[in-house]
Amino acid sequence: MQQCGPGQPASGYSRGCTTLQELCATTGAGTGCGSCRPEVQQLLATEIAQVVALAVPAQELITATYAAPE
Incomplete structure (x- = not known):
């Protein structure tokens, strides 16, 4: 039986x-009984959401840094 606990699904996004x-x-x-699937989804x-929150300011910085001069 698969045990689901804190940290197990962490960095799933970084794994693709x-x-x-x-x-x-x-x-x-979530592959055992499946009762933790809602928590894993969250x-x-x-x-x-954290990756997106970091990516947006980074994209704004890149755009501002490399913007074509007016």
């Missing part, structure tokens, strides 16, 4: 997981 199915297949989280959504 963008869906619950990919995360479960990659980490084994962890993945939170991780993706």
